[in-house]
Amino acid sequence: MSDIPAVKSALKAQVIETPSWGYGNSGTRFKVFAQQGVPRDPFEKLADAARVHAATGVAPLVSLHIPWDTVPDYGKLRAHAEDLGVRIGMINSNTFQDDDYRIGSVCHPDPAVRRKAIAHLLACVDVMDATGSTALKLWFADGTNYPGQDDITARQDRLHEALQAVYARLGPEQRMVLEYKFFEPAFYTTDVPDWGTSYAHCLKLGPKAKVVVDTGHHAPGTNIEFIVALLLREGKLGAFDFNSRFYADDDLMVGAADPFQLFRILHEVAKNGGLDAANGVAFMLDQCHNIEAKIPAIIRSVMNVQEATAKALLVDLDALRAAQAAGDVLGANAVLMDAYNTDVRPLLAEVRQEMGLNPDPLAAYAATGHAEKIIADRVGGTQAGWGA
Numbered sequence: 001m002s003d004i005p006a007v008k009s010a011l012k013a014q015v016i017e018t019p020s021w022g023y024g025n026s027g028t029r030f031k032v033f034a035q036q037g038v039p040r041d042p043f044e045k046l047a048d049a050a051r052v053h054a055a056t057g058v059a060p061l062v063s064l065h066i067p068w069d070t071v072p073d074y075g076k077l078r079a080h081a082e083d084l085g086v087r088i089g090m091i092n093s094n095t096f097q098d099d100d101y102r103i104g105s106v107c108h109p110d111p112a113v114r115r116k117a118i119a120h121l122l123a124c125v126d127v128m129d130a131t132g133s134t135a136l137k138l139w140f141a142d143g144t145n146y147p148g149q150d151d152i153t154a155r156q157d158r159l160h161e162a163l164q165a166v167y168a169r170l171g172p173e174q175r176m177v178l179e180y181k182f183f184e185p186a187f188y189t190t191d192v193p194d195w196g197t198s199y200a201h202c203l204k205l206g207p208k209a210k211v212v213v214d215t216g217h218h219a220p221g222t223n224i225e226f227i228v229a230l231l232l233r234e235g236k237l238g239a240f241d242f243n244s245r246f247y248a249d250d251d252l253m254v255g256a257a258d259p260f261q262l263f264r265i266l267h268e269v270a271k272n273g274g275l276d277a278a279n280g281v282a283f284m285l286d287q288c289h290n291i292e293a294k295i296p297a298i299i300r301s302v303m304n305v306q307e308a309t310a311k312a313l314l315v316d317l318d319a320l321r322a323a324q325a326a327g328d329v330l331g332a333n334a335v336l337m338d339a340y341n342t343d344v345r346p347l348l349a350e351v352r353q354e355m356g357l358n359p360d361p362l363a364a365y366a367a368t369g370h371a372e373k374i375i376a377d378r379v380g381g382t383q384a385g386w387g388a
C-alpha cells in the first residue's frame with residue numbers, strides 16, 4: 001500500500017520549470033502563427049509564467065534563453081520575477097542562430113568562430129550571476145551534413161576544449177547541463193547526438209556537469225526510462241526537457257503523445273531518488289505551442305507531469321520488489337500497471353486544495369481574465385518569438 005500523505009507531500013514539493021520561449025510565438029520552418037496577447041519582452045513572458053505558477057502552485061522557476069531574453073538590466077528582470085512570485089531558472093545558451101555558425105559553433109574548424117561561441121557561453125554565466133540562476137543549459141546544433149565534411153574526432157576535441165572553458169568559469173553554486181539530440185539541424189553527424197556522448201564529456205569535466213534528457217531527442221523506439229535509470233545511478237542526470245514527440249523533435253505537450261512513457265520515466269525517477277531536491281534534477285518543459293493557446297497549454301503540461309508523477313509515486317514498491325525477487329513476471333508487471341491505471345485526478349485535486357489552490361488549474365486560470373487582458377493590453381510592439 002502506498003503512503004498517501006508521503007505521496008501528497010512529494011507532489012507538493014515537486015518543482016516544474018517552464019520555458020520563457022513557450023510563451024512566445026513559435027511554429028515550424030513553414031510558418032510561425034502569431035497569437036494575440038503574446039508577450040513582447042521577457043518581462044511579459046515572466047508575467048505569463050507567473051500565471052502558470054499561480055494556477056498550479058508548482059511552477060516557480062522560469063528558464064531564460066539568451067539572446068531571446070536579453071535585457072539591459074538583469075537585476076531588474078530578476079526583481080520583476082520575484083515581485084511576480086517566480087524565480088529565474090536555467091539559462092539556455094544559443095549558438096545556432098548566427099551566420100558565423102553555418103558549419104558549427106564550438107566545434108567549428110575556425111578558432112575565431114569557436115572563440116566567439118565560447119564568449120557567448122561565458123556571457124551566459126554572467127547572466128546567471130546577475131539573475132541568481134544556478135544552471136547553464138547547453139545544446140549545440142553542431143554537426144556535419146556530408147561524409148568527409150570535417151573530422152569527427154577533432155570536433156570532439158574542440159567541444160571538450162569549449163566545455164572545459166565554461167566549466168572553469170562556473171561559481172561554486174553553479175552547474176552546467178549538456179543536452180543531446182540525435183539529428184537536426186545537422187543530418188550526417190551531430191557532435192552531441194546521444195546520452196553517451198554527453199555523459200562522456202560530463203564525466204571528464206567533473207561533478208558540476210550533468211546530462212539533460214530532452215524526451216523528444218531520441219530515435220523512435222528508444223527506451224528513455226533506461227537512460228534515465230542509468231544516469232540517476234551514475235549521479236549524472238541533470239535535467240529533463242519534457243515534451244512529446246510523434247515523429248521527430250515535435251515539441252508537443254509532454255504526456256500528450258505517450259502518457260505511459262512519461263509514467264515509465266517518472267517511475268524510474270521516483271524509485272531512484274530523482275524527486276529528492278538534494279539530487280538536483282531539474283524538471284523543465286521544453287515545448288512550443290504553435291497552434292494552441294500558450295498559457296493553458298503550459299498549465300496542461302504541468303498537470304500532465306504531475307499526473308505521471310502521482311502514478312509513479314503510487315507504485316507499490318514493496319509488492320513490486322517481492323514479485324521481482326520471486327521472478328513473478330506477470331505479478332511485477334501488474335503492480336506497475338495498477339499504479340498506471342489509477343485515476344490520480346481526485347488525489348491531485350485534494351493536493352491542490354490543501355495548497356490553497358483551485359482543484360482545477362485550467363478553470364482557475366480562465367477565471368483570472370488574464371487571457372482577455374493580455375489581448376487588450378499587449379497591442380503594438382513586436383511579439384516575442386524565435387530569434388526575438
Ligand SMILES: [Mn+2]
Pocket residue numbers: 139179214241286
Ligand atoms: Mn530541449
